[in-house]
Each structure stands twice: as structure tokens, then as C-alpha cells.
Amino acid sequence: MRPALLTLTSILLAVATQRAGAGPADDGGRLRREGQAGGEAVAGAPVSVEYAVVSSGNRVTLYTHVGSVPLKVDSVKLDGTVQGLATSGSASNLRDFTVFATTDTTLYSIKVRVLRRGLELFIAGKIQFPLPFFIHPLAMLGPGLPEGDHAAVGLGPGATGGFALVDVSDAAHPTQVSEVTGIGGATGLVAWQPDASHTYLAAGTSTGFHLYDVTNPGAPVPLDEVPVGVGVSAVAVxxxxxxxxxxxxxxxxxxxxxxxxxxxxxxxxxxxxxxxxxxxxxxxxxxxxxxxxxxxxxxxxxxxxxxxxxxxxxxxxxxxxxxxxxxxxxxxxxxxxxxxxxxxxxxxxxxxxxxxxxxFNCRQAYLAEGRLFASTFSGGMQVFSMPPSGEGEMEQLAAWPHISWSGDVVGTTIHSTQGPNGMLRTMDLGNPPAVLDEFDTRGLGYSVEVYDYGGPIGRVAFVADGTSLEALSVNDPADIGALGSFGVTTTGDLARHAVNVEVTALPSAPNQVLAFVACLGFGLKIVDATDPTALTQAGMFSATSVYDVEIADTTAYLADGLTGLRIVDVSDPAMPVELGLFNTPGRALGVTVSGEVAFVADQTSLLALDVSNPASVQLIHRWETTTAQSVDREGDFLAVADGRGGALVFTFGPDQPLDGDLGDLLLGIEGDDSGLDLNHDGAAGVADIVTVINGGL
CATH class of the missing domain: 2.130.10.10 (YVTN repeat-like/Quinoprotein amine dehydrogenase)
Structure with a gap:
């Protein structure tokens, strides 16, 4: 047993070292996903007259019905946002029924388990496709379509894409049997049987329409194609x-x-x-x-x-x-x-x-008053309970149906902007879906922040309104009134817009209220808002394209798009000085700060960064997301607007558990990129556990 003990010790040391490749080895900081609300529900299929399966974000949920009201039976979490959904088997026998779901890189087979307490979904098997392929479309083929014994999955993106055929007759062990590439990234797949002895597959791709005979799934035969220079986005037969x-x-x-x-x-x-x-x-x-x-x-x-x-x-x-x-x-x-x-x-x-x-598709998520608030485009403003349940779910408490691009909550009042229609609405948290008042800002209404001046001025809502910053009195939320306006850029200049704002008084000048305005196209505008009726420029910092700004003490943290995270000393607003720059792997769209850690919504991931030394920022941890575009913090929780993935809730800290087994140490937990590739095959997987068992470190 001595070699096994030494091997385990080596593993643990290797885990610490490799995970530290994303940051200092001794910080121990980890992001952990705790829950999800919403997510695009764009894939669904009937199971029987009584049941249906629907995807939402990274979940596949089995529902039953009482009239028109769907009741959740059970759900399973996958490792990414669900892109496609299909079913196979007889609905009359749920034990034989299989749900197939695709995320960006994985095809899952999901079965129904019949227990005394009811039905339960579980992941029976999966097959992962190597990068650079991403899999989206999904179709079933085989005897008795659509109840096929093979699945077709689309491969993309780009001209090298195509499709793969997978034998799913054994749900626990899906096996790829063939692959067609070089016909363009697949956007749609349809399988059918033109007669009793043939099965065809139509593939819409970035290069056109392609028809294959897949009667023998192990050897697809090309029949013909219709080239389309601009590509095909959908197909039907x-x-x-x-x-x-x-x-x-x-x-x-x-x-x-x-x-x-x-x-x-x-x-x-x-x-x-x-x-x-x-x-x-x-x-x-x-x-x-x-x-x-x-x-x-x-x-x-x-x-x-x-x-x-x-x-x-x-x-x-x-x-x-x-x-x-x-x-x-x-x-x-x-x-x-x-x-x-x-x-x-x-x-x-x-x-x-x-x-x-x-x-829903989530544009902004934020935490206030012990709740999660989600601005969801046409899905409106939605409010959820916190903290998430042990299953990672949050109960919806209230919803307002109006378009919502952003919001801020003060006490029991929600302030929500309506995006392209330039509307600020106030709503009573305890009385959905009633609206207290609304005010046309005449701009684009990207975001809002409320600042309480106290005294006769009271609460003022600052709206990053595209070409201007608008100051509106919301002291009486049922009577919004205009106070002042500051022109950020030339009217109609669509490339240079005010999209976010933070309002505060710096410790270096506690009697001066400043609005820090994140602007696409040119950087950060600093506006003296001490008198909200007479807004004037106090300073400016040039950057590439700032999407968000967070102020901590006298330091500004800028989410500067493709440039990454900028750290700027603003103790003298008239002369901001850059302290550091961290080039993030994606597009920095949102930022929040807690102590010496900055959290960045980087579109393809959520980053935790050590900013204790601004001149040498270090990556602590990275969590892959769908389209992370904003991040907010309250107490122990982080809220991330993940676009198609919904609103996500995380915790962060040195004591986060690793889900308790060696497999998690080797493979990483859901969404985590920290698994170990011990056999050097380019991916962390089951083969690496075999490497450990065989003492092959």
C-alpha cells in the first residue's frame, strides 16, 4: 500500500500546483457555484400525454401537468448550457425512455428512475467531443424514427465542422461510430427514412445544405449538396x-x-x-x-x-x-x-x-435586501429567494413583465431601466406587478444607480442613458422628476455611449459626490455630482471600451472589454493614474471587488483575481460560463448575469469543499477548469483516474 499512499500524496500536491497555475499556490481561493435561476428554455420535448422534458440553462427538467400548469418532477444539472434536446424510447414505459441533451462539448444520455417517492432523472452516460469542436444541433436516427438507436450531433464552428454519429443503444456507454467534417459548422440536422431500407440525414451548415445516406451509421455516404455562400441557419424536411x-x-x-x-x-x-x-x-x-x-x-x-x-x-x-x-x-x-x-x-x-x-436570458443580476434580482430583457424584472437550496434552486418571489435592462434596489423600491426605450420605472417590491411611476429619459437607459444624498435632496437615480448621464429625483418613488443632465458624447455617436455608472464620495474628498461613468469607445468620465442639478466634468481616463466600473476606496476597477481589467487611482479625479492592467482571456464586461479580490464577468468565464498588488494582478480561479456579462456581490454571495445561462449564484473562499472525492480533485467540479491531465492526453478524464490507480504518475 505504500506506493498508493505516495501516489495520493503526489496527486494532492499536483492538484495544488496545477490549480495554482491560475493563481498563487497558497491562497486556496475557489469559486463555487451554488445556484441558478432562469436560463433560456429553448429546448423541449413531450415524453407522453402526462410528461414533458424542458431545458433551462444547464438543467434538464421533467414536468407533469395539472391542466395548463407544469409541475416539476425532477431535474439534472449538466456541465454547460443545454443546446439541444431529443428523446428516444417508448413513453408508455418510462424505464426504457431516454432523454438526450447536448451542451457545447458533451452529449448526455438521461434516464428516468422509478422510485417509491416518485420519478427521478439521472445521467446514465455521456460522450465528450474534443475542442475545437462545439456541438449544437441534435437529431435521432435509426429503426422506428424518431425513436432511434443513434444520435447525430452537429460539429462546429467554421468550415472544418460537420457532424458525428453516436451509437446510443446503450445509454450508459454512448460511442461515436463515425464523423463527417469539412462541410461547415452544423446549424441544423434532420433525419428521416424515405423508405423501409434507408435513413437520410440533412445537415444545414455554414457552407450550405448537405444530404447524406446514414443507413449504415458507421459509414455515412454523401448524396448531394446545395452550396450557400452565406450559410444555412435552419433546416426541416x-x-x-x-x-x-x-x-x-x-x-x-x-x-x-x-x-x-x-x-x-x-x-x-x-x-x-x-x-x-x-x-x-x-x-x-x-x-x-x-x-x-x-x-x-x-x-x-x-x-x-x-x-x-x-x-x-x-x-x-x-x-x-x-x-x-x-x-x-x-x-x-x-x-x-x-x-x-x-x-x-x-x-x-x-x-x-x-x-x-x-x-429567461439574463442581462444583469444583482443582490440586495437578501434577494436575487434579475433584469431579463423582455422577461422583465424578476426576484428570487436567497440563499439557493441544496439543489441549487431559488424560488421566484415576484416579477414585473416590463422590459428590464438593469436595476437598483433601495429599501422596498426597485428602480429599473428599459433599455432602448429609455424608460426608468419605480416599483414596490411588496406589490408586484404594480408600477409606482415611470419617466422617459429619451436615451437608451443602459443602467441605473441610486445615491442617497440625505437632507432635502434625498435619493437621486443616475441613469447611464447612452449619450448622456441623467440625474432624476426618486425621493418620492411615485413622482420621478428630472434634476440634471450631463452630455457624455455627441448625440447620435453610437460607438461612444455611457453604459454604466457608479456614484460615491471618495475618502479623499468626502463632501464631493462623484459619478464614475463607464463609456464604450473612449473610457471613463468622472462627473462632479455634488449638485445633481448642475453636473460638471471633474476628470477623464482614456481606455478602450469600458463596460463597467467599481470604486473601492480611491481606486477604480474598469471592465475594459477586450483589453481586460484596468486598475486606476482616482484619488485626484482630475488626474487619474493607471496602477495596473490584467489582460483577461475573454471580454471584461462586469466587475465587483471584495477586499483584495476582484471578480470579473469575462463573457466566457467568471474570474477571481488577486489585486493586492495592482502592478502584478494574479489569476486565482476561473469558472467557465455561457455569456457572463455582469457580476455583483452581497455578503458571501456573488450574482452573475450569464445571458442564456440565466442568473448564477457563487460563493468564494479558501474553505470551499471539493465535493469530497478524489474524482473531483482529478476532474474538477462542474464548470471548473482545474482538473488534472495526468496521462497527458489533452483532457482531464476517467483515464487520469486509471493512471492514479496504476501508480502512473
């Missing part, structure tokens, strides 16, 4: 009349004749349409096309005659509709801002709403 439908990436629906699979040709009339997703069904003898129409909602088309396709039903929606799927008359419509909507469609002109599964 009318297998009844041997036609395909594709959306050219510039927003045109085109039809393809599939009757001779080795001689494809365009037919019918091209239709201009800003469509993100497609699906096909044969309803009541009519070839029916379903389109996800971006900001216009979704539509049902009669495409019996491709020369004159007609919209039969148009369903307007607020938000962005990006996916649509039909199965046996159940239509799942994925709205990035509002969640997954389901409908029953018995004919192209007969549509009945069925259920709504909430979800």
Missing part, C-alpha cells in the same frame, strides 16, 4: 412530398426538391423571413411548416405548393423566439426571454395554448 426547407442565413426561406437525392435542386418561391428555427408536420393532409420568427413570434405555413407558400396562423410574442419543434400535434416554442411555450395544433389554423415553462 417534408418527408411526405420529398422536399426540404432551409433558411439562408440572410433571412430567406428556400425549398429543395429531394425526389432525386443525388441531384438536389431549388424549387418554389424564396420567401424573405427572419426565421431562426424550423420544423415540419403533415397535418390533416397539409404539408405544414412551423417557423420561429425571432422578435415577431412564430408562424404556421401551408407549403403544399412551394411556389406559393402561405402563412395560415401567425402568433406574435414579445421576446425572441429562437426554436420550434412539433411532435404529434404538440408544438414547443422556445422564447429566449420568456421560456418554453407549448401549444396543441390539430390543424394549421387550430392552435390551443397548453403550458408555459418559465425561463
Amino acid at each position: 417534408d418527408d411526405v412530398r420529398d422536399r426540404a426547407v432551409m433558411v439562408v442565413s440572410v433571412g430567406i426561406i428556400q425549398f429543395i426538391d429531394l425526389s432525386d437525392p443525388q441531384n438536389l435542386s431549388l424549387i418554389g418561391t424564396p420567401v424573405p423571413r427572419a426565421t431562426q428555427g424550423l420544423d415540419f408536420a403533415f397535418l390533416n393532409g397539409t404539408s405544414t411548416l412551423f417557423t420561429a420568427d425571432d422578435s415577431s413570434g412564430w408562424s404556421i405555413w401551408d407549403i403544399d405548393d412551394p411556389a406559393s407558400p402561405m402563412i395560415v396562423t401567425s402568433m406574435p410574442m414579445i421576446g425572441i423566439v429562437s426554436t420550434i419543434a412539433e411532435t404529434d400535434g404538440a408544438v414547443f416554442v422556445g422564447n429566449r426571454d420568456l421560456g418554453m411555450f407549448t401549444y396543441t395544433v390539430t390543424a394549421p389554423d387550430q392552435v390551443t395554448p397548453a403550458a408555459v415553462y418559465p425561463g
Whole structure:
């Protein structure tokens, strides 16, 4: 046993050393994800009349229904935002039923376990695809489509992409059997059987429409292609009349004749349409096309005659509709801002709403009054309980349906900006969804911060309004009034906008109130706001494109886009001095600071940085995200707006557990990039544990 003990010691030392590659070896600081609210619910599928599965952020959830109200049965967490969802097996026997889900790099097989206390989802198996490939589209193929024994996953991005075929007959051990590359990054996949002895796969990619015979999944045979220089964004197949439908990436629906699979040709009339997703069904003898129409909602088309396709039903929606799927008359419509909507469609002109599964795309997340607040574009302002449950979930407490780009909470009043419409709204936290007042700022309403002057001035909301900084009285939240305005840049200069603001009095000048304005295109404007009715410039710091600013003592921390994190001494506002610069790996969009640690929302990750020495900033820990764009801190918690991934909650500290087993030490925990590649195969995986068992360090 002595060698095994030495090996374990070596492992632990190696873990400390490799994880310290992201920062000092002895700091012990770690980010740990505690919970998630929302996330885009853009993938869903019916399991049976009684059950359905829907993705939201990094979760796949099994629901049942009481009328139109979905009730959660169970959910599982994956290692990234769910990109695709498909099902296989008989809904009459849930034990044989399998859900397949893709994240950016992994295909999961998820099964249902029947317990005395009810149904439980669990991850039965998975297969990971190596970088630089990212997998998005997902289709099932095999005997008895769509209940296939193989899965097709799209590979991308770029011209080297294509698709891979995976044997999923054993859910615990999905195995790749073939791969087609060099046809462009896949954007849509559809499999079908034109007859009893063949299976075809249509692939929409960045280079066009490609048709393959995949009857033998181990050896796909190319049949023909329709080149499209600007790429294809979605595909569907009318297998009844041997036609395909594709959306050219510039927003045109085109039809393809599939009757001779080795001689494809365009037919019918091209239709201009800003469509993100497609699906096909044969309803009541009519070839029916379903389109996800971006900001216009979704539509049902009669495409019996491709020369004159007609919209039969148009369903307007607020938000962005990006996916649509039909199965046996159940239509799942994925709205990035509002969640997954389901409908029953018995004919192209007969549509009945069925259920709504909430979800959202999060632009800003912040913590106040012991709650999580999320600004969710068209999904409005949403409020959740804190802290997260042991399962990482947070209960929704309230919601306001109006567009929300940002917010600030003081006491029981929420202040929310409405983005491109330039509106500031005040809302009573205890009385959703009532609005106390609203004020048209006439700009872009990027963000808001409330500063309490006390005395007769009271509370003032400062709005980074695009070309200006607006000061508004909110002392009476039911009566918003204009106080002052400061022109940040030339009106109409879209490349130079005020997008964020922090208001404070510095210790070096406690009687002077300053507004630090983050500006795209040129840097930081420092505005003397001591008198909110007479705003004047106090200083300026030139930078690349500042998205966010945080002030700690007399130091400004700037999230400067592709440049990274800048640290600036602003003790003399008229003469800011740069103290340090850290070039982050992504695009620095948000920043908050706690003591000697700065947390940066870096688009593709959340970073924890040691800023004790501004001239030599060190990376402590990195957590991969979907599209992290803001970060806020209250007490022990961090809130991150992760775009499509929803609102995430983290903790940080030297005593964070590593989930308690050697596997976590080797592989890292969910979202963590700190696993060990002990066998030098380019990835941290099960093979590395085998290396340990065999003493192969």
C-alpha cells in the first residue's frame, strides 16, 4: 500500500500546483457555484400525454401537468448550457425512455428512475467531443424514427465542422461510430427514412445544405449538396412530398426538391423571413411548416405548393423566439426571454395554448435586501429567494413583465431601466406587478444607480442613458422628476455611449459626490455630482471600451472589454493614474471587488483575481460560463448575469469543499477548469483516474 499512499500524496500536491497555475499556490481561493435561476428554455420535448422534458440553462427538467400548469418532477444539472434536446424510447414505459441533451462539448444520455417517492432523472452516460469542436444541433436516427438507436450531433464552428454519429443503444456507454467534417459548422440536422431500407440525414451548415445516406451509421455516404455562400441557419424536411426547407442565413426561406437525392435542386418561391428555427408536420393532409420568427413570434405555413407558400396562423410574442419543434400535434416554442411555450395544433389554423415553462436570458443580476434580482430583457424584472437550496434552486418571489435592462434596489423600491426605450420605472417590491411611476429619459437607459444624498435632496437615480448621464429625483418613488443632465458624447455617436455608472464620495474628498461613468469607445468620465442639478466634468481616463466600473476606496476597477481589467487611482479625479492592467482571456464586461479580490464577468468565464498588488494582478480561479456579462456581490454571495445561462449564484473562499472525492480533485467540479491531465492526453478524464490507480504518475 505504500506506493498508493505516495501516489495520493503526489496527486494532492499536483492538484495544488496545477490549480495554482491560475493563481498563487497558497491562497486556496475557489469559486463555487451554488445556484441558478432562469436560463433560456429553448429546448423541449413531450415524453407522453402526462410528461414533458424542458431545458433551462444547464438543467434538464421533467414536468407533469395539472391542466395548463407544469409541475416539476425532477431535474439534472449538466456541465454547460443545454443546446439541444431529443428523446428516444417508448413513453408508455418510462424505464426504457431516454432523454438526450447536448451542451457545447458533451452529449448526455438521461434516464428516468422509478422510485417509491416518485420519478427521478439521472445521467446514465455521456460522450465528450474534443475542442475545437462545439456541438449544437441534435437529431435521432435509426429503426422506428424518431425513436432511434443513434444520435447525430452537429460539429462546429467554421468550415472544418460537420457532424458525428453516436451509437446510443446503450445509454450508459454512448460511442461515436463515425464523423463527417469539412462541410461547415452544423446549424441544423434532420433525419428521416424515405423508405423501409434507408435513413437520410440533412445537415444545414455554414457552407450550405448537405444530404447524406446514414443507413449504415458507421459509414455515412454523401448524396448531394446545395452550396450557400452565406450559410444555412435552419433546416426541416417534408418527408411526405420529398422536399426540404432551409433558411439562408440572410433571412430567406428556400425549398429543395429531394425526389432525386443525388441531384438536389431549388424549387418554389424564396420567401424573405427572419426565421431562426424550423420544423415540419403533415397535418390533416397539409404539408405544414412551423417557423420561429425571432422578435415577431412564430408562424404556421401551408407549403403544399412551394411556389406559393402561405402563412395560415401567425402568433406574435414579445421576446425572441429562437426554436420550434412539433411532435404529434404538440408544438414547443422556445422564447429566449420568456421560456418554453407549448401549444396543441390539430390543424394549421387550430392552435390551443397548453403550458408555459418559465425561463429567461439574463442581462444583469444583482443582490440586495437578501434577494436575487434579475433584469431579463423582455422577461422583465424578476426576484428570487436567497440563499439557493441544496439543489441549487431559488424560488421566484415576484416579477414585473416590463422590459428590464438593469436595476437598483433601495429599501422596498426597485428602480429599473428599459433599455432602448429609455424608460426608468419605480416599483414596490411588496406589490408586484404594480408600477409606482415611470419617466422617459429619451436615451437608451443602459443602467441605473441610486445615491442617497440625505437632507432635502434625498435619493437621486443616475441613469447611464447612452449619450448622456441623467440625474432624476426618486425621493418620492411615485413622482420621478428630472434634476440634471450631463452630455457624455455627441448625440447620435453610437460607438461612444455611457453604459454604466457608479456614484460615491471618495475618502479623499468626502463632501464631493462623484459619478464614475463607464463609456464604450473612449473610457471613463468622472462627473462632479455634488449638485445633481448642475453636473460638471471633474476628470477623464482614456481606455478602450469600458463596460463597467467599481470604486473601492480611491481606486477604480474598469471592465475594459477586450483589453481586460484596468486598475486606476482616482484619488485626484482630475488626474487619474493607471496602477495596473490584467489582460483577461475573454471580454471584461462586469466587475465587483471584495477586499483584495476582484471578480470579473469575462463573457466566457467568471474570474477571481488577486489585486493586492495592482502592478502584478494574479489569476486565482476561473469558472467557465455561457455569456457572463455582469457580476455583483452581497455578503458571501456573488450574482452573475450569464445571458442564456440565466442568473448564477457563487460563493468564494479558501474553505470551499471539493465535493469530497478524489474524482473531483482529478476532474474538477462542474464548470471548473482545474482538473488534472495526468496521462497527458489533452483532457482531464476517467483515464487520469486509471493512471492514479496504476501508480502512473
